Amino acid sequence: MGVRITLRSVAEAAGVSTAAVSYAFNRPDRLSSEMRSRILAVARELGYSGPDAAARSLRTGRANAIGVIFTTGLTYAFSDPYVLALLGGLAETLAHSRTSLVLIPFAPVVAGLSDAEVRESLDAVHRAVIDGAVADGLTDDHPAVRALSDRSLPLVRSSDTAAGRCVMIDDRQAGREIGRHLADLGHHEVAVVVSSPSEPGCAVTPADEATLYPYSRHRLAGIREALPAGARVRVVSGGNNADATGRLAATALLAAPDRPTAIAADSDVLAAAVVEVATVQGLRVGHDVSVTGFDDVPLAASTGLTTVRQPIHEKGRLMARMLLDPDNTPNRVTLPTELVVRSSTGPVPNR
Amino acid sequence: MGVRITLRSVAEAAGVSTAAVSYAFNRPDRLSSEMRSRILAVARELGYSGPDAAARSLRTGRANAIGVIFTTGLTYAFSDPYVLALLGGLAETLAHSRTSLVLIPFAPVVAGLSDAEVRESLDAVHRAVIDGAVADGLTDDHPAVRALSDRSLPLVRSSDTAAGRCVMIDDRQAGREIGRHLADLGHHEVAVVVSSPSEPGCAVTPADEATLYPYSRHRLAGIREALPAGARVRVVSGGNNADATGRLAATALLAAPDRPTAIAADSDVLAAAVVEVATVQGLRVGHDVSVTGFDDVPLAASTGLTTVRQPIHEKGRLMARMLLDPDNTPNRVTLPTELVVRSSTGPVPNR
DNA sequence: CCCTCTGTGTTAATCGTTTAACATCGTGCA
């Protein structure tokens, strides 16, 4: 009962070499069909269910799995429509090549990580049996990214990176489009809500800005570029991009005596939270205050959110293809974005 | 460049045994700190990033990962709130023990699977490097379940099963509660919408019923039991549980000349689709037609859906714990459910 | 009749680690 059945035990029981057994499972054409079925019969009889996955991975060097790093906490991730769309895209491509998706949790960054936490998380990254990985939205110097490239695993990223593969969008350009749109409407008091580990609602100092997600930085830069010279841009933390933290940020922002006339959020989820809070406070979104989102997930359409559409699903599909078939895919791709104007933005109110 | 750095190369470069290098990475206390840091220095210098994952898995017999089987297509799965809640629960527990989640795609059953598809899917199951797996909603004789138990991997299921671990709900009892609720309201023309591979909207024959998901069967049985003797229950396919297929089923159902007065759906997603279609057709849900869902996902509250709440997140947490720590967890758990009455159900209209 | 070729099966090296068991060497204690 306790003894494990291996390729060898089957071979001995059948009176053949281990090679034969291996071929019986992997290369039917290498064996006479008579021999093959005899071996399979013996295997079944012994309760052998095929070659061990780990051993096979070691020997062949292939894992038939690709990893995805999550730095936000998996539980949160499953509620983020952006993440879900990306995973959906990845999965779509992977399903066609019997490849699994390995979700690797990395300690979420909340006010800095203890060394121990980082070490534990890295351990998960090191132990993952995968052929490649996607790291979406992580900086070059994130420990997980480092660990992955140290393992010299194929890695695909979503931000521009010196070496290595990536599929990205032009965040800066997208930011400029948002900025121009708001500028055209006459806004010069705008708040940008970014996802950040710091307390939701609190201001993000220029020093902090360097620590933001790259995409946040680029979008922010774009917005600033497109706004007229006199415009004032304040940056506040939207927490971890969730509905709850978005509401906190919105509440802080709308309570300010000099409340902004426009609020540009880093994601649709955040923007929808802002809309919700504003509405509850009796503000007419698109009149009294304008709100923009990012991504154009389904939520955006139903909320009437002005946002920037990015082809998330396509991004996922492409990332997966790059990992599965590196020779027939480009190293770097920039996907198009598009400003989608809906009812959540309007001309600046005259007070 | 092409040559791979291994534990051995590091050992040779450092002039120590491979055991020492292994200890340097795994058991700091086994080495003098001086030796350890020397080894780590050499490793860094050589660009060695730690023991190989596959080799380590083979040797230790642990993968630090658990699998989840998806028979619905991963892309769909990421849009199903039930699945997401379950994954969230699993992830929550796993995050504490640096364990990854492996999402294993299995060919979705659409009008029967070809042998080749099954074989390919099984291959993914066999190749997954995992310590255990959860199979939610699959029958005992599903090929994936068989493959997993053949591998003699710890397996946790969501339906009652002779041997093996499971965390379930009393689907039959839940069905009875729905049935009783509808009966109390005077309904005897009820349609049950189940997720099924067959064409959305078409009738499910008694013969087909045997092929339904176990949970569907049990809920159906419960509903039938609780309805009065004269009641008529028709069963229709809701497709794969998605919004779109739910709408199709609803359209077919509401167009029928003898349209049911109550529609009990297998999931909130399906029920919400029914509500949507009914509303569009000018029917007042809760008056002209009653609709019930299942699960009580967030969507249900915002739709005003009468439904049965089940603790999905808790289910996930429990399943993960059962896999991680079998010795300190029960083999079988039944979680409580609760009928949540909202506005989507009401007394049968008098025509 | 010899030679090549195809179809089947075997031999044996290798993938990169982990870890029980053993060796060695001060050290503290009786």
Add this chain to the structure above:
DNA sequence: TGCACGATGTTAAACGATTAACACAGAGGG
């Protein structure tokens, strides 16, 4: 002085498979 012991390294045997390279036999061709 003698001895048990903790601390620190090493030896070497697995873990369970894959796959070149080789061997052999019968078929077919010249």
